[in-house]
Amino acid sequence: MKKTHIFGLIVIAIAVAILVSTGTEASTYTDFADAEVKAKSGDVNQVHVVGKLKKSASGDIEDLIYNPAIDANHLEFTLTDNKGRSQKVVYNAPKPQDLGKAEQIVIIGNMEGQVFKCEKILLKCPSKYQDGNAEFKEVEKPAKQS
Template identity: 80%
Template structure:
């Protein structure tokens, strides 16, 4: 066999291995009802759920449990999926920095009893570009010595 054939076969084998490995990690977008049904049937695959935080009229997050002095790696909150179902979510990692500003969020995990165990949170924060205007932060002048 020629060296070019061997190199070509190696490249094809690597490409197939990458496709197979990424295909097994893929999860789907569902609502809390589907995630609950999957858990009841024994399906432990992770899913993506899109939703909004439960907030009051002033924009404060309701039912948020986070005490970093007690346990910085434990966060509980209520999320409302796109079908309007409220669900308690438990995230065993530090609270995301701009969580309160998020318009929507995607949580990745699975149902565990009456709680959605979240492994990862993706936030969709308000756009910096609103009404065609770009927001700029004013630079502070540097102090000269």
């Protein structure tokens, strides 16, 4: 075999390895019931759940627990997915600034028991899609400081 053929095969093998490794870590869109089934079956891949916050008639978020004086990196709220199931969500990072303004929320994480442990929050604010172009504002946990 020529050296160019061997080099080509090595490049193809590396490309396939990269595709396989990134493909297995990709998360999927689902609802809370499916996320719970996946967690109980031992699936550790993260999932995306789309939903809306429970709000009172005055527009305040119901079931929101956030007290920065006690722990600024602990937020709990109830999210209702697109199939109508409400679920407690725990986000161990500061509260996103526009959480109360969000029309819809995408949370990324896993079910752990009866709680959805959220790693990332995407907010869909109404002011950003008035012209029909929906935009999500990504909110990530800040990097842990040593």
